[in-house]
Amino acid sequence: MYFASDNWAGAHPDIARNLVTRSAGFAPAYGASDLDKAVEARFSEVFERDVAVFFVGTGTAANSLALTAYDRAGGVSFCHREAHVIADECGAPEYFMGGSRLHAVDGPLGRMETDKLKAAIERFPPAFVHGGRPAAVTITQATEVGTVYSLAQIEALSTLAKEHGIPLHMDGARFANALVSLGVSAAEMTWKRGVDVLSFGGTKNGCWCAEAVVFFNPDEAKDFPFVRKRAAQLFSKSRFIAAQFEAYFADDLWLKTARHSNAMATRLAGHFTTSPNARLGWAPEANEVFPILGKGLVDELKDKGAVFYAWPTPAGLDVGPDETLCRFVTSFATTEADVDGIGELIA
Amino acid sequence: MYFASDNWAGAHPDIARNLVTRSAGFAPAYGASDLDKAVEARFSEVFERDVAVFFVGTGTAANSLALTAYDRAGGVSFCHREAHVIADECGAPEYFMGGSRLHAVDGPLGRMETDKLKAAIERFPPAFVHGGRPAAVTITQATEVGTVYSLAQIEALSTLAKEHGIPLHMDGARFANALVSLGVSAAEMTWKRGVDVLSFGGTKNGCWCAEAVVFFNPDEAKDFPFVRKRAAQLFSKSRFIAAQFEAYFADDLWLKTARHSNAMATRLAGHFTTSPNARLGWAPEANEVFPILGKGLVDELKDKGAVFYAWPTPAGLDVGPDETLCRFVTSFATTEADVDGIGELIA
Amino acid sequence: MYFASDNWAGAHPDIARNLVTRSAGFAPAYGASDLDKAVEARFSEVFERDVAVFFVGTGTAANSLALTAYDRAGGVSFCHREAHVIADECGAPEYFMGGSRLHAVDGPLGRMETDKLKAAIERFPPAFVHGGRPAAVTITQATEVGTVYSLAQIEALSTLAKEHGIPLHMDGARFANALVSLGVSAAEMTWKRGVDVLSFGGTKNGCWCAEAVVFFNPDEAKDFPFVRKRAAQLFSKSRFIAAQFEAYFADDLWLKTARHSNAMATRLAGHFTTSPNARLGWAPEANEVFPILGKGLVDELKDKGAVFYAWPTPAGLDVGPDETLCRFVTSFATTEADVDGIGELIA
């Protein structure tokens, strides 16, 4: 019963097998192979638009380099206070940007509020050199706490960003989970709502190591080959990433794994809702479930083999002194038996 | 007949298959799995010493972060003029070090000469703040031009480095090829000769994407978890690198693939030596062969499907106006038939 | 009636004149002159301890390089939310540190609270690589809002920092104003309370351009000559900074100018207190006064030639919709007539 993170799962069998298939033969290195190019073209189909796509090795690299691509001297990029970029990447975005900063913006349930973002940006008026100047807005979709921005919310943030002349970046480490949650197309959730650049994550949803930076305006990517290479993220055998994405997109595997993962989260949430010994901190919208459990129950679950983490209590949530907010993450590899096993333990 | 580079080969079947084997089940992320730990322990066996080992995704990352680990303000690191770090990494080492510099040192056949290194280091006397100060020496083993430093040469360089209080780094992108060429142990070619830190490459010798930074004095690695994470090189599903190395070391696969690769280079060199239409620029010592070919023959070979690159003529080599120095690289996937195919074409 | 900032004043006549005196003759460059060395020695007398002192050109440079000296990979330094380093230096500290971060800590009246700092540091447990790790604590003395840390408060913060193995930096852009406010010695306000490194500012208190980084443990400064030179802060005619400090310290000029400046602030605060049209936001403890004025009065004062800035309302302060919080800064050049001029206008 492993619910620690979706990155505790290995790779989906179809993806692992495709690496065997693609392991034979010779092909140009550094992203120049036919397979690399075919998979890049596949991204343009998925997004219904010519996109510039660059494979990288980690989500942290995708986020850091996407922000670097739009950075400028004295730059300040805006993100939610709990965003992965500011809380969990050891300062990598700032390091790759050479010192430009991230500015935390608040909002309930992991989502930046438009008015709070507006106030934050306006703290950096363009002509006031001492403060620095806005460089980008970055949102996480799905968020760190398993919620999802609606299309209208994304559009409101991108409109605000554009009013200040800065791009909107989306950290899509759990892009597929958000997409199937909203039931919209990849285009609708991104460039049609004003997203300029996307970290497209495959790793958490069934790949070994497959992430991509996607530019919706390819002109803005002209420096990116150097940005990526300089950052040690151009893989010589790049086709091993391409092969993962090839299998990921084949027969909509990526949507199927995301739907499964989200369904397991919903099922698990149901158990917490119906149990007299637990309640939900908030409703899951993707593949993460945050129940509030008695401390005794937490210990008991762990003793019986459930793996999950406690989670910091966000402002405004009522968690008693004998309770713990916990995070359960589901993945393509989560089974109904695992989920129902938790259900039985808490019944 | 693909001789463009050893990174044009895919993955060795044993390694690709092991990724299928290891794709199932849940395991702690970010390098904390049992498999990660077992493979790390395997490195200590291979090197006959407790080492601190950190998996990363690319050779450029391994080199850049190893140098970053030992860098200091105003740092100058010394490498051969043709070294990968200075010629082929788009400035990544300097970028990760935040601006510290690489200083080119000369020497024939890709190897720094001790006296030239000495003169280079002495250009930066410790108390002269304007010049900067020595930070590290980095050598490539095997070199960029398919030669190998002898144990005595490595020791001479490390002795010199130590006299100036700086560490010796080895870029081992083709470590295995050098090792089997010298016929010594991994310990003998590294820490027993004074190497402090190693970029251990698996990618060119049969892995998809498996590189490691190996510290021979683990105390010097205490900051490295942060150096790596900050650089976006800590992989969530780190076990996919571990799994590659697991198969790489099993039954000495890595030595077998390197021996095969080197043998193919020797066989290919034989063809160039015996052909009336070609001659060797210098003798191969690992898995790269540098023949001097007439321009007409170059075109003919390419027309007939041979893939290889021209190479810049180093100082002191006599290449006629109608000739081209070329590079042929062999790998675990090179077959005798491929090699002999070249032989027939140039006969 | 100029109260915009203490850096709107020029240089104290004694200091300007000393630059004429010291303009003649030849002397070794880059800080090696007898005058440089004599003034460095003077710092050790002022601080009653052997200190390592390095002249730099701006307060931003002093702060940025002091933090750089103690930084490490993944570093997070802690400062008050309104501190100059995080609010007014365009990201310079993060830029010079190559991406390490500043983390805002709250507390009333510009002073970090010990328990809030403790909670902030504990968000970065040493072994959790994803968050980064504590690198330094930096306090501003006097603070950005004209208050002063007591000796006990400084000691509490330094004790906490030491418990976490990190140094305490003091931004002393208004060091002299704080010192005479507390009526203690320079030693008592710094290393005797656990301060490890100080940005010692002369510019705001009567110099043209004279700042220094002071290490109380000279061993920790051994890399700093390179840190400073690499940052373009080693001045060839360094004696022009030394000459300013020479006059600054002569006959305790620096303490006299600071006492005058603080006295003018106290006198000005008296006017605001006694006026029926104004009230103080909080009591001044150095050379900055923050009155709350009606918007009409603000306009009237400006019309009549008073120069000062509005200031963002801190949390917890009650400022009405028709009122504005303002900042008035006094300096060595402020006259009683200027101060009383304000008094008359608001009477």
Next chain:
Amino acid sequence: MYFASDNWAGAHPDIARNLVTRSAGFAPAYGASDLDKAVEARFSEVFERDVAVFFVGTGTAANSLALTAYDRAGGVSFCHREAHVIADECGAPEYFMGGSRLHAVDGPLGRMETDKLKAAIERFPPAFVHGGRPAAVTITQATEVGTVYSLAQIEALSTLAKEHGIPLHMDGARFANALVSLGVSAAEMTWKRGVDVLSFGGTKNGCWCAEAVVFFNPDEAKDFPFVRKRAAQLFSKSRFIAAQFEAYFADDLWLKTARHSNAMATRLAGHFTTSPNARLGWAPEANEVFPILGKGLVDELKDKGAVFYAWPTPAGLDVGPDETLCRFVTSFATTEADVDGIGELIA
């Protein structure tokens, strides 16, 4: 008899006195004062064109930030092997650029040769991501060895740079000395020959600390306020730099001091030429003289109070085993008596 460097001189009396004159009164900080603006306008007159000018504190800062302004990911800037930026700034340009590189180009007497520059640039073809890409060319005028580029040479280099889409930067630490040597206007030596950005130095020619970055196309300077502030080079009492430049330009003081300095060099060179005990390494064209002296004479001169440095022997210069190449630098403060004193000692 001080000939160690032109930065061993203090400040010209007119400049030192103007700091007294300008020390009184209040004025907006951070470059917004009337004096700052007037002096900025004076630069446009001097250069006969609207220029964007930014004061900074050191020549290293001017060079580093000018290059940073035009840098891009993977950037490689080209300079002479002996240039100050690569040899004497402790890596500051690379540090401020965040790791972009300087590439050394050869040429006799401190001047890059056009064909060597062409070959160097062509080593970085635009589409070859592994090498990086050209970002700028930087020349030193006058050079490090007291020679001067002719207008035709500058134009040839700028033409070549423009063919590759990169700007030409001029390090003018000794700009005035070169200008009066050529006897041309500031416009003719810069933008009329294709120079895009200039480090304009006042310090070596009589100021205390006055350097400026001058953009000949002000549109290219739009980010520079942030580049400068982020680099800790925006001085709060900026008018102290403005005041130096005010006196520097008044009555063409800067040209007079440069003419004096150059004349002293010529006079000194005459002594070396006529002495039987010395000869010139090459003819001085600005304010630096490089004689070849017998080692005994070097010692004797030093014993008798002459201060000067030995200098590394450049390739191609014949210096005997008992001889030393030396550098003598003259300045506004050098007297005929000092020069003739050397003459007598070597007669």
